[in-house]
Amino acid sequence: MSIMLSRNGSRIFNLININYVPSRNSRARPWVRKPLGSPTAKSKLFRVPQKPNLPMDETEEIRRLHNIYFTQMKSLRVYFYEQSLKQAESGESAQLKLKQEDEEHARLMEENRLENEKTAKKREERWTVEAEKTRERVISSLVKKEQQEELYKSKLGEFIEMQKSIPIISKENIEKAIEEALVNPVDFNYAIDLEGYVYRGKETSIDKISPENRERLCN
Template sequence: MLVAKLLGSSPLVTNATHTCSFINSVFTQSLRWKRKPIWLPTAKTKVFRVPKRPKIPEDEFKEIQRLYNNYRTYLRSTLKYFKEINKQNEIQLDPAVIEKAEQEDFEKCNQINDEWNKQIAADREIRLAKENEEKRLKIMLNIERQKEKKKLLQEQADDKIKKLKILSSTIITRKNIDEAIENALENPINYNKAINIDGEWYTEPTGIPPPKIPVTTDVQTEQARQ
């Protein structure tokens, strides 16, 4: 603990940390040495010290010089390129240039939009013409169907009229009622018929009166009951 206190109070030691606990503990300590402050003078041991000039071989010196020249060339080229880019950006960021570019872009977009509208209008005209033709054909087909339906109804009506005209000769009216009565009396019809298992009809001969059914009165019925 005493060592940690001494290190923490030293002006040449910074960021010194220490931890210490009781039994079965681990003691950790970190130190970071810092440079001499800038306001302190040169040390007395280094005031009159003259550093030796390094001796570089001629081949190595030429290689270093070549690399340095290449570095300066690349650096000047890069700086010049950045300056040109900066000038171009200044020109591009000019409000007049920006407004002109926006106007040109608007005109270009408007031209493209007009071309699209013309193409869409042409396609729409073709589509509408096709739809109108299909609609016309459908209407004509419906008209033909209606004509055929009316023709069929007219034929059916004509057939009914013909049948009624044929039957009109047998209709009894006020004019021919006497004639119809005389005809019925002269040509009696017997409806007493029978049929056998073979499907043959047996009819009574005409001119024979039907069997008489005895008629009983109420008095006779009461006497029969008594």
């Protein structure tokens, strides 16, 4: 018998469990266990156990294994429960239930077949509509491309005709063109005053042009 004090100072009596276990030398030695009503040891009174910090991948793996375990156990419980119900039933009731299950299965299979046929029919109709739209889109693209080519050819022909109408200096009329250029020289020089009047030509004099005949950029 051992007398110990609790945290609040009250005296309690605890019985020390002494078990005799054999040792290596075949001698009995006492093994003293902590009494059930004794308080927490002072060395462990304010100790907070540290939670193990596991890596994220290991945590996910443990969670996955737990989910698999719980799912399998639930499946086993449901299976055993159904088996127990089947074993509890016997005679005509069991045969009637089995027949009802077969009829329900056949009905569901037929419903599934009809639904598959309906889905296949809708799929064929959708494919037909999509093929028709694709054909119309291709035809429209080809027509548009042909129109663009025709427009390009038309503009190209107009450009060629316009270029043909522009006088071109050839070997036959090069001497005549040189003579005309010498007789009629073109002066591209011009000057602009502060009022916006333009005086073309390098040798042009302001006094020789009347105010009425002067060219102005903006009014």
